[in-house]
Amino acid sequence: MKIVTISREFGSGGRELGKRLAQQLGFAYCDREIVAAVARKSELSEEYAARAGEQAPGFPLTFRRTLSLPAGQQPGMKVLLAQREVLKELAARGEDCVIVGRGADVVLAEYRPLNLFVYAAPEAKLRRCRERAPEGEQLAGRELSRRIRQVDAGRAQYYRLISGRTWGQKEHYHLCVNTTGLNLKSVAPWAAGFVQSWFREEGSL
Numbered sequence: 001m002k003i004v005t006i007s008r009e010f011g012s013g014g015r016e017l018g019k020r021l022a023q024q025l026g027f028a029y030c031d032r033e034i035v036a037a038v039a040r041k042s043e044l045s046e047e048y049a050a051r052a053g054e055q056a057p058g059f060p061l062t063f064r065r066t067l068s069l070p071a072g073q074q075p076g077m078k079v080l081l082a083q084r085e086v087l088k089e090l091a092a093r094g095e096d097c098v099i100v101g102r103g104a105d106v107v108l109a110e111y112r113p114l115n116l117f118v119y120a121a122p123e124a125k126l127r128r129c130r131e132r133a134p135e136g137e138q139l140a141g142r143e144l145s146r147r148i149r150q151v152d153a154g155r156a157q158y159y160r161l162i163s164g165r166t167w168g169q170k171e172h173y174h175l176c177v178n179t180t181g182l183n184l185k186s187v188a189p190w191a192a193g194f195v196q197s198w199f200r201e202e203g204s205l
Contacts, residue, residue, distance in 0.1 A: 002027070002096045002199050003113035005105040007159070007167065010151040011125030013179045014118035015100050020188035022098040025195060030099045034086055041082035049079050054101050055154040080162075083107075101155070105172070106163040114198050116191075117173040122148075124180040174198060 004021065008014020015031070022029035039049040055076065087107045090097070099108075105115040120128070125148055126141065159167035170176050175194055179187065 001091070001094045001111065002195075003091060003104075003108060003111050004098045004116065004195055005108070005113045006098065006100045006116045006118060007103075007105060007155075007173070008101065008118035009120060009125065009168070010148050010155070011129045012118045012120040013128055013184050017118055017177070017179070017184050017187060017191065018098050018100040020184060021191055021195070024188050024192035025096070025098070028095050028097040030090060030097050034083070034090065034099070034102065037086040037089075038079055038082045041085060042078040044079065049082075054103075054158050080158075084162075103159055103162045106159070106165075112202065114175075114195055115173045117168055117170070117176045119168065119176065119178055121178075121180040 004018075004025075004027065006014050006018045006021075008017075018031075019029050021027075035046050035050045039046040042049060083102055084107050087099070087102065087104055090099070091108050091111050099113075105113060122145065126144055129144055129148065156167040159165065165172055175191070177187065177191065
């Protein structure tokens, strides 16, 4: 079984690259099914599960060691625990897959996944967010920049919560991709080539 995880800055195109990479490799792309399963397990809405799935719920960092849930748990913690369970169940299926976000590189470390980090320059992330914003939801540049920083800060806090490590620090990933100025349709084939080579080398160890 081969697992590729993609951590990404908001607006960097990490989700799109994940989809294209899965297509190139013939792997399953796991995203909405994770959100749906987490929502069912936590008995919360899919919208909330999607939003809370990469945001730290403000709980002590000992969570990653104890995995215990105290009485009166907050919804964010329910999502985090359900998400960990769903990711483990997904990996146990033994299917080659690409998983975007959710700290999958940490949660599934025992499966030796290949871990990517996707990032981009601030102006490139602004442009991508504007291009993909739903009609009528265009934000002013300053407000959009604030939103991007807010989402990335939440992802960084979540990553530290589950791992004790710094999100985006290159030592934690096998490949870091700067998508600034790149066409992701063109990036996917060479990224797929890297993935295939990496797993071949892993298999020969």
